Amino acid sequence: xxxxxxxxxxxxxxxxxxxxxxxxxxxxxxxxxxxxxxxxxxxxxxxxxxxxxxxxxxxxxxxxxxxxxxxxxxxxxxxxxxxxxxxxxxxxxxxxxxxxxxxxxxxxxxxxxxxxxxxxxxxxxxxxxxxxxxxxxxxxxxxxxxxxxxxxxxxxxxxxxxxxxxxxxxxxxxxxxxxxxxxxxxxxxxxxxxxxxxxxxxxxxxxxxxxxxxxxxxxx
Ligand code: HEM
Numbered sequence: 415x416x417x418x419x420x421x422x423x424x425x426x427x428x429x430x431x432x433x434x435x436x437x438x439x440x441x442x443x444x445x446x447x448x449x450x451x452x453x454x455x456x457x458x459x460x461x462x463x464x465x466x467x468x469x470x471x472x473x474x475x476x477x478x479x480x481x482x483x484x485x486x487x488x489x490x491x492x493x494x495x496x497x498x499x500x501x502x503x504x505x506x507x508x509x510x511x512x513x514x515x516x517x518x519x520x521x522x523x524x525x526x527x528x529x530x531x532x533x534x535x536x537x538x539x540x541x542x543x544x545x546x547x548x549x550x551x552x553x554x555x556x557x558x559x560x561x562x563x564x565x566x567x568x569x570x571x572x573x574x575x576x577x578x579x580x581x582x583x584x585x586x587x588x589x590x591x592x593x594x595x596x597x598x599x600x601x602x603x604x605x606x607x608x609x610x611x612x613x614x615x616x617x618x619x620x621x622x623x624x625x626x627x628x629x630x631x632x633x634x
Contacts, residue, residue: 419485453511460504472601487633498544529580536573
């Protein structure tokens with residue numbers, strides 16, 4: 415398994431796999447296969463894929479620790495960038511196909527459906543994380559500030575669920591919201607549990623090295 419994950423083709427192959435949902439949606443839109451309301455279907459599917467990639471990126475560390483597979487960390491940045499990519503496509507398809515680039519219409523829609531503002535806030539945080547995902551940004555910001563900024567992925571998870579819940583509240587349709595909410599809550603719960611476990615270990619093993627930029631860069 416480690417050999418496969420460390421193979422030099424692993425990243426390009428995974429990159430193509432991550433692009434498949436987008437390629438399929440692009441094809442379906444071009445071939446008029448998105449049903450009676452293609453704009454709505456496109457926006458919703460891209461929103462779903464943003465949420466799925468968010469679950470995937472948050473699952474990397476728990477999987478890495480639980481299976482003892484450090485090589486998994488190599489793919490975290492790519493998954494993170496795909497969360498931002500699908501969020502951007504979700505936003506663009508809303509602005510272009512639903513609102514036809516009309517700023518007044520967008521303002522009116524946000525006033526009527528404030529859940530869009532919650533999604534936008536998550537989008538801004540994702541854009542900040544994507545813009546600082548490169549090695550130079552880690553060195554420029556310093557490990558502590560970079561980590562703090564990238565920990566806002568948990569805020570993004572909370573905002574994404576609120577965005578989804580609020581959107582579905584009007585339709586009293588919460589089944590999928592509950593599934594994604596449970597997945598994200600377990601992934602965040604694992605982090606809290608792991609942080610406490612590390613704290614307890616740190617208390618019994620004083621003098622452990624602090625993690626700096628070099629340690630973050632080494633995992634990539
Ligand atoms: C970047 C700014 C964002 C905007 C402007 C935005 C806008 C929207 C809109 C207008 C809808 C409803 C579409 C409809 O009524 O048919 C929607 C649905 C949705 N959005 Fe967003 N959103 C944003 C960010 C996000 C983010 C960051 C996520 C996830 C991490 C997300 C996940 C979803 C999901 C899951 C749905 C529901 C899809 C479904 O019903 O299956 N959105 N969004």
